[in-house]
Amino acid sequence: xxxxxxxxxxxxxxxxxxxxxxxxxxxxxxxxxxxxxxxxxxxxxxxxxxxxxxxxxxxxxxxxxxxxxxxxxxxxxxxxx
Numbered sequence: 001x002x003x004x005x006x007x008x009x010x011x012x013x014x015x016x017x018x019x020x021x022x023x024x025x026x027x028x029x030x031x032x033x034x035x036x037x038x039x040x041x042x043x044x045x046x047x048x049x050x051x052x053x054x055x056x057x058x059x060x061x062x063x064x065x066x067x068x069x070x071x072x073x074x075x076x077x078x079x080x081x
Contacts, residue, residue, distance in 0.1 A: 004031060005038050009073060012042055013065075016049060041076060 008031040014020045015028045032039045052060055060068075 005035060005076070006073075008032070008035070008038050009041065009076065012045060013069060016046060037076075037079075041072065045072065 008028055011020060011024060011028050015025060020028070032042055
């Protein structure tokens, strides 16, 4: 995985939750416009979160969220390898 992709992916959850400063949001958005692979991962994560919010009555536990994020990161690293 490229360094720029790794930095972007590390910020995606906070970006989706609206927790980042404007400058960092702009960096994430710029990377997503330039990198089709990260853009696809972002869209997939965004849709997954949306489905979970719409379909589930309970919030996803933090440990599950962290494990899911780690699994996605690992998958991306394997694709780059």
